[in-house]
Amino acid sequence: MSAGLWTAFEAAAATGGALCARGGDPDRWIAEEWAAKGLSIDTRTLSPGEMFVALNDMRDGHDFLESAFERGASAALVARAPANAPDGAPLLVVPDTLEGLRDLARAARLRNFGKRVAVTGSVGKTSTKEMLRAALEGLGHVHASDKSFNNHWGVPLTLARMPIDADFGVFEIGMNHAGEITPLTNLVKPHVAVVTTIGEAHIEFLGSRENIARAKAEIFLGVVKSGAVILPIDNDQFGLLRDLARRAGVERIISFGEAKDADIRLISYRGDASGSEIAASIFGETLDFPLGAPGRHQAMNALAVIGAARALGASAARAAAGLKDHGAAAGRGAQTKVRLSSGAEVTILDESYNANPTSMAAALALLGQMNPKGKGRRIAVLGQMFELGPTAPELHAGLADPLLAAGVDALYVAGALMDHLWDKAPPAIRAGRAGDARALAPSILESLEDGDIIMVKGSNASKVSEIVAAIKAAAESP
Template sequence: MTQPLYTIAEILAATGGSTDLVPATPIGSISIDSRELGPDALFVAIKGDRFDGHDFVEQALANGAVAALVSRGRGDRRIVVENALDGLRDLARAARARSRAVIVGVTGSVGKTTTKEAIRVVFEAAGETHASIKSFNNHWGVPLMLARLPEGAQFGVFEMGMSGPEEIRPLAQLVRPHITVITTVAAAHLEAFGSLDGIARAKAEIFAGLEPGGTAVINADHPQLAVLLEEALAAGVSNIVTYGEARGTDWQILDVETAADRSFATIIHNDVRHGLVLNVPGRHMVANATAALAVAYQAGVEIAVALRALAGFGLQAGRGLRQVLGPVDKPLLLIDESYNANTASMKAALDVFTTQVAPQGRKVVVLGDMLELGAQSAALHASLADAVRASGAEQIYLVGEAMGALAEALGRDRVSAHTATASEMAPILRNNLAYGDAVMVKGSNGVGLSTIIDHIVKQFALN
């Protein structure tokens, strides 16, 4: 039998809660979704912006949860605490306190989820690893992921995100990483910070949780490097490691070559050259993988092990996942970048698309609004025009009001269609795409371009 995460007695000790459950009862998993319960699950009834978990306690128990951690109410199989979210944080602290794992925290404006996944892949080649799933990186996602940390894990990797100041600091202080990674600083959530330097200082809040003697791994290929270094020194970080294409980095990237489905580079560290081969395209993917190499080295994982693991690293849905749909002799290639977008990630994706050849048709891009850019939104959307032209896209479809600025910059005659919503665009694409085309779909998650992905898959996949 797999060792449980906790017993009821351990949960009571961590949270100060009360219950009628038998203290020795094991808890094997933790969930905040009554529809997705693992074995011997504890359901945590947190209150969100749209839903209150307390409304789903009965459903969770009926679906097989062993117990429910609740802020209110009495009844069978409840563990009652003052606040369920605070109780989840208490469990997270207990998991972190007992863990002997090497803990890594990852943040950044672009690439944090992919970098987290690259680090996970490397660590899994070296030992038992626990990592954040999806993009569970906010005020409830981080404590949930940390509370799930098995006592016997050798490595833990946690992603931390933000939409405003002073959001990363409490997450980092909860996770207490031995190694922190800042992937880059770019114009994401710009309206909440006012400047890129403001974003950099907010990302640097991750240093507040770094364990004494820990290491900060920082991408050097952006203008805010000096701000991050200043913040790291102010936080008392004594071990700073840089990576990137910039001269003088500790892990320097040279000779990058990208193809439609692969990337190659030379990485120099301590005057030793390492050949990096990735099964994914893009300079930005080389940077993400190099961050994983730097982390692996700091964690004591052999570089050769890390390089072999990265050679098999793949992309995830919404973050560059490639799907070949339809007949073998004339398929439709769908590149799914629908999860998120800012100017840096949009330009990186378009740069990768320049190397893509359509199987036997046209190159098509579907671009959605980049959200939360504030007063600079129009200028930043318009700034994509050169990258769109360079991508070789023969048809350009735009979704969202802010994309009007890009339409003007490109010239309306270059835009195949521009709609306010993804639902309006879906039937247009259904009537215009064909087998043989290569299609990239990218935009902020809030635009809902994932529905377009679903429509394309449903239409072109062969049953």
């Protein structure tokens, strides 16, 4: 694509907006000549040549027009031309900028002939989205969501950024409440929709696992005719998801997991700290492949990815080949070895990006699968999980089983709700607790010994990531 992502005329046609510029000499308006090479909603990360979209979300983007043009914006999508829009700066004026962004998204979809995959689920969306990117990259030009851009502006932004020549678009779609996924899936209209798993994330707003499954199942409503869905067969909500997919008119339902009827079935899993070897049955044919990201839960994500690739008509083996070197992302299982000033070499398993009961259990299982060297210990540092509603105390206490199964030698907890786990943990492994994660850092640092593996996980708001930062700051990488 030579002209960039959007020309002025294309963007105006897509949005029905007016091309103009504020003030200045009308004879010198350049409003109709610009082309944007990308889209940005944040002037701090805007690259020169991008169109700035002035969304009114946490803050009003119109307040940042001046800095957008200072940073080299090629144009701005606005709902008004405020006084701080520089004279002559090209504007595309629409009644509502979020609606304008959605219009661009729809037009980006209609002019592209590639295939779209949308991923939802209680956990594993970003992990699976990144795995899909890696798996599909060997098969064509992939466009995928940035970070966790999965909400009412993240999804349209991702779609509006999709280049005209992308062969694949990969979208993360999230929700906190029922009804949020419907407009997003109708915008993306995926050829393939993946549900990674149903857990308890956001149960505070949804009330039950069944309601969570129903809310995730909204993703089926946008699936194109003759499209497919990829569903987790081992999940207790599988039957409901399958029924809802059928009711939505989806003809092709592909299941993944360990149950013997799974279309994409895990035959065996061997994993260590650095990755795993997977044997799977893909519609009856055996496929062995290595996966860079460690943990059984990542193996499950990989099966979903292979199911999606097959639904897109790709070969399972070629998709799997892209996963060999695909490691875990920061805060989602990335491992770092550090040497402390005491000389102790310690492995940090950084799961601090976020947590809910499903991903906590997965991370503990991964810790259990890692073998400390010498006299090293398995240390779990767990921060409180938020947004779990009235069952939160039980859900925290319920981590005792995976904790014991993982063979954890020392447990640190932060946050009041974690006391429910603390009380159930064997006294011998209780190493420390605090209301605030940051208060734990000094005693953890002091206790670390050679060979220890320390896994840090908690909800974002629990701030356990600061413990990872404190250990890294106190260490030099070997």
